Amino acid sequence: MGPSGSGKSTLLKLLNHLISPDSGQLLYKEQSIFEMDPIQLRRRIMMTPQTPVIFEGSIKDNLIVGYAFSKEEAPSEQEMNEVMQTCLLKKDLAEKADNLSGGEKQRLALARAMLMKPDVLLLDEPSSALDEDTADIVMKNVVDHTKHHRQTLIMVTHDKKIANQFCENDINMKDYSLK
Numbered sequence: 001m002g003p004s005g006s007g008k009s010t011l012l013k014l015l016n017h018l019i020s021p022d023s024g025q026l027l028y029k030e031q032s033i034f035e036m037d038p039i040q041l042r043r044r045i046m047m048t049p050q051t052p053v054i055f056e057g058s059i060k061d062n063l064i065v066g067y068a069f070s071k072e073e074a075p076s077e078q079e080m081n082e083v084m085q086t087c088l089l090k091k092d093l094a095e096k097a098d099n100l101s102g103g104e105k106q107r108l109a110l111a112r113a114m115l116m117k118p119d120v121l122l123l124d125e126p127s128s129a130l131d132e133d134t135a136d137i138v139m140k141n142v143v144d145h146t147k148h149h150r151q152t153l154i155m156v157t158h159d160k161k162i163a164n165q166f167c168e169n170d171i172n173m174k175d176y177s178l179k
């Protein structure tokens, strides 16, 4: 948590090496992330950005896009539907992704990241486009899902209620940007 512009998104982007720091080190399991293959790293430490990225095609196309260049087998439709349910997305896999609402697109991007089964999930304001009731249920489901799969969840949120309810550790960012 922290005020707008305090560097929350920047921190998440550093953690999966989308950007590099001017100085300092970032270690994952005692290994410098700068020595790791960036593609492999981002499979293990996966980020969903503040504005969801949606590709042309169906909901299913969007859910499996991460498997396109992977040697791993894509998830079954049943698995896709289960993760959609976790994210409260009651939609047909064949439906066009572009027609979804902003909040639905946010949940589709979340479902896509969850299906990739990363070790660490970095979520940048995952509930910002959701109404309070939907946000409560989706976040509870996502937290339960990550605990069940023994994943680490790092989330940026402006929602104090969600932070109090779900977070084991709170980090409050101050504005360190150069003035």
Ligand SMILES: Nc1ncnc2c1ncn2[C@@H]1O[C@H](COP(=O)(O)OP(=O)(O)OP(=O)(O)O)[C@@H](O)[C@H]1O
Pocket (backbone or CB within 6 Å): 002, 003, 004, 005, 006, 007, 008, 009, 010, 011, 019, 177
């Ligand atoms: N690569 C970069 N180099 C220099 N400054 C940057 C870079 N990326 C972001 N910034 C600046 O760092 C500051 C923090 O940006 P960031 O997006 O991390 O904020 P935030 O805490 O996520 O804000 P918000 O809550 O509004 O999303 C901003 O002033 C931004 O302009």
